[in-house]
Amino acid sequence: MLLGGVGLSAQTDLDAFMRQVLARRDENWKKLQQYVLDERELIDIRGPGRTPIWGERREYTWYIRDGFFVRSPVKFNGVAIAESERRKFEADYLKRQQARERRQPRDRASAQPPSSSATESDGSAPGEQISTERAGGPAPSAGIELDGLLKQTRQPEFISSAYFLRFKFEEGKYALVGHETLDGRDVLCIEYYPAKLFGGTNRRRSREGATDRDRAYDAQFQRLMNKVALVTLWVEPNAHQIVKYRFTNLPFDFLPGQWLVHVDTLEATMTMGQPFPEVWLPNGLDFAVALTLAIGQVDLRYAIEYYDYRRADVRTKITVR
Template sequence: MLHPARLLVLIALGLLVWGAEGSAQAPASAPTDLDAFMARALQRRDEDRKTLGDYVLDEVETLEILGPGGAPINRFKREYTWYVRDGMHVRSPLKYDGVPIPEADRRAYEERWIRSETSRRKHRTEREAARAKEGKSPDFTLRPINEPRFVSESYFLDFKFEPGNYYLAGRETLDAKEVLRIDYLPTHLFDDDHDDEYRVDEKGDRSTQHEGRDAKQQDRERQAEHEIDRKMNKTAQVTLWVDPANHQIVKYTFTNVWMDFLPAAWLVRVDDLRASMEMGQPFEGVWLPKNVNIRGSFTLANGSFEAGYRRDFSRYRKADVSSRVTVPKQESR
């Protein structure tokens, strides 16, 4: 299993390839105080994340890929709603590019979604059972097994507290609120302590894939992966905007300032990669994800390409186990 931050980069690069078929800052004067402030901000982030399972919402997903000269290669706009069925958050499609989804197609999508989530939960349960059988304690660093997918995908940067790596950049105004802008230079953002554990746990499921593979080759691949992680940690920067009144992270952005070390750099040069997540307050005192935005650009021999992917979340409401989806009717022809 890939770390969410590494997965973010691979998703962005995948979108790009699919489309083709500052100045130094001084640490804050009181780093200990800033570390304590960020510890509380990350604690608040985790508290917000736990409340997300209490809600359902509507979602708009958009993608745009532009080729050399800004020529459109691919774009779409898809609308969804989320509801709860048998204790599971289900994503249900409503419209694709403005056209309502037929009832049969909508139900088929929901069933595929449920099968996927059921399989994921089953694998997680079996893995935890295997840990218990081996005498290992439960892995409390993993997210709850029933966490809705829109929650884990919204919090794509699951960065941990790293004292000494935060720098106060100043004060700014965001959505009529005065916030602190804090730069975070991670050293462990792309480290995945569970990588080896996942390999062991999934060994039985993937034994046929690894049959006959040389152990030294697997070790070389693992070392290459760790080297990429190290270089991505070295070149990544996260900027956070935090409301000092309640330690609420209202927005964060991720930037990789240099990525020429990635495999196949001779074939494709990644010029820019940025991602952001912005929080909103649909209810008084309740902060929930407002949008996720990923943008990137790259260069091939035939020119420059750009890609943008965005998800907007709206109409948050309390989850109701008996809720049903209201599907817009198609106009008669």
């Protein structure tokens, strides 16, 4: 089996390759902060026999206002949003983001410092500030309006959702499945068996105090969640570029409340595209969950399509976490 012209004869070769792949992924993540875009959002819930229960289709556009990324509604189920409703939504959204920004220093103060032994896949120190400037654009000057300077330091929602699979490198957790063709490209199919994908949060318990029993329960739950998780990656080997992710959770038989609801499957897929030459950005996300209830099987689907990427004419500094 060949990997970009080099014989793949040992796990260390695959580990070295995956280090480069994840470093490239993080470079894409930083580039995403330089753009605004449009979104199409789909929510679809179906009952037994695929009977429609509820569904929504929404369209949004993103722009920068008062130094913050703002999400603006365009259509709801094919109907254009009234100007007054759109402005109210934008104002409320901006207020939430500004409040979130004000809470950030308090959240940082209450959070425990990250372990110095943690390995960052992009080589950045925890909390390092990453500057993402407009390519070829002029530096801000005294004559530029404040709207052209991004005040937001936490990533906007479209970045958080687009890189929900921003997992760290784990040595020895990858397996080469083989070669495949995806959208006309020769790609490598690689499976990732995580041990640390689910790490949980201790924010609430760090304030209230966690007991040994709490910590043991959390550790066991995280171990079981990681045990049933599988991430499949399709990688263009020459560019070390992930073109598709698929996250799959096998049956959740260990979860409590099986008599009430059983999670049969959970799958999340992200595809990447090239809106500009040599620039890879997310094309879309697709989440699917199958549940078994007393009435039968219920299927939930949530999908986002990203399109019409545009350069944001700002200089920004956003914290990478």
